[in-house]
Amino acid sequence: MPRITPLQKPYPEEFAQRMNALMRGADPLVLFTTLAKHDRAWAKFGGGSLLDKGSPLGMRQREIAIDRTTARTGCEYEWGIHVAGFAPHIGLTDAQIRATVHGDASDPAWTDDSERVLIATVDALLDHKKLTDVEWGALTAHFSEEQALEIVQLVAFYHGVALICGALDLPLEATAARFPAV
Structure with a gap:
């Protein structure tokens, strides 16, 4: 409980x-x-919450940011909900789902440059709590200013969700996905 x-x-x-x-x-x-x-x-x-229909990001971009954030923060609860609910609809492959947990931006599962930058941005924000000028430049080479801000807000919000889930020790949802084995 x-x-x-x-x-x-x-x-x-x-x-x-x-x-x-x-x-x-x-x-x-x-x-x-x-x-x-x-x-x-x-x-x-x-x-x-940033799951409204007004997002400047596409659903795939949004979900990759959420999946990577929740995986990196160890929040299997929220990761599993999003993977089970959205991965089939946005075309995430099994290799990409696995890479949200065990890969990084250079994982061969990511074949799109903008998705590699998205993964690297999430990792930089979680690791250093900021972006360097080079990281911001890479992000804005693929995403508009409005999209870049949305990505930063997604990482911040879902980092907070991970803290809430961990502090409350929420049981995993029965229909949610589970982290893949190493």
Whole structure:
């Protein structure tokens, strides 16, 4: 069990409506029901999310950034949700899924230069908490300023999600993917 007991059914009407729209009939994630026990935590979490349709990034770019961030932060919970939910729709190969966990930007699974730069950017942000001028130049050679800012925000948000999941010791979702073996 997680360290905070998740919200139980019947859910408050507003939460239930939001989950119906977001989860499309599936049960809400433990992360959501746990945070929703406290209005402020839930509101702040929802306000920071970047999964809306207004993203300047394509879904594949967004998901690669999320998968790499959650893999590098050891957050199998969130990585598994995103891989199970999005990888088939964005065309991630088994080798690319594995590379989000065990590879780096030079992994042969990444054949697109912009995706190599995306992986390198996530790694630089997590390793050094900033980008050098050279790293920023590489990023903006492939992504607009607006997209680059979105990538930085995705890494920051999902680093925070990893901290939340780890602190709350959330159990893995039954339908989520698991980290591949080494």
